[in-house]
Amino acid sequence: MPRTTTTVLTAGALALATVTLTGCSALGDAAHDRVTSEASTRADLRSAPAWLPDDATAITSVSGTGGKESDTTPTTLVFTSRDGVTADGCTTTPRKSAPTMDVDGAPDVYAATSVLQCGGWSMTSAGSRWVAWTPNPGDGGS
Structure with missing residues (x-):
């Protein structure tokens, strides 16, 4: 050659x-029509949900690109927090939804019988590792 x-x-x-x-x-x-972003801490995010704990670290966000409006865009957020989610206005409710977007290392949502619902977001944890998702139909959110 x-x-x-x-x-x-x-x-x-x-x-x-x-x-x-x-x-x-x-x-x-x-x-797969999605966008993945990562942040080391909550402070590294441009905008964060109000319920995201101040001590949140190792944050991964996966959002679908098919939705036109931010409130209809499926998003899954996985993070670590020792303090956990303690925001006002969040309630515990039976889990009826699950994330549309998968994130490696997320806690098993299907093992949860109930979730913490904060507006249009539902979440559950395994130890200090959390998974949150929107939309959350049936959990009381949008």
Whole structure:
């Protein structure tokens, strides 16, 4: 094989490997009509739900891209909090909904018989790891 062909093939393979290693999440998100974002702490977020605890860390948010209005966009938020969710206006209710968007490392929603419902969000935890989702039809939210 001529040296030019080998160089082109090598460069192409390296470019593909780079995209595969650095763009997996972005490509996966585009293929599944979702956007994933991460934050180390609550303070790192541009905007956070009022109920999100001040000590929230290791925050991952996955939102669908199909909704036109923010209140209809399916979103799942996974975070760690020792303090837990203690916001005023949140109530415990039987779980009737589940997240539309999956997040790796989220607590098992289907193991919960009840959830904490805060407006249009429902949530449950396993230890200090929490999963919250919207919409939450049947849980008292939108």
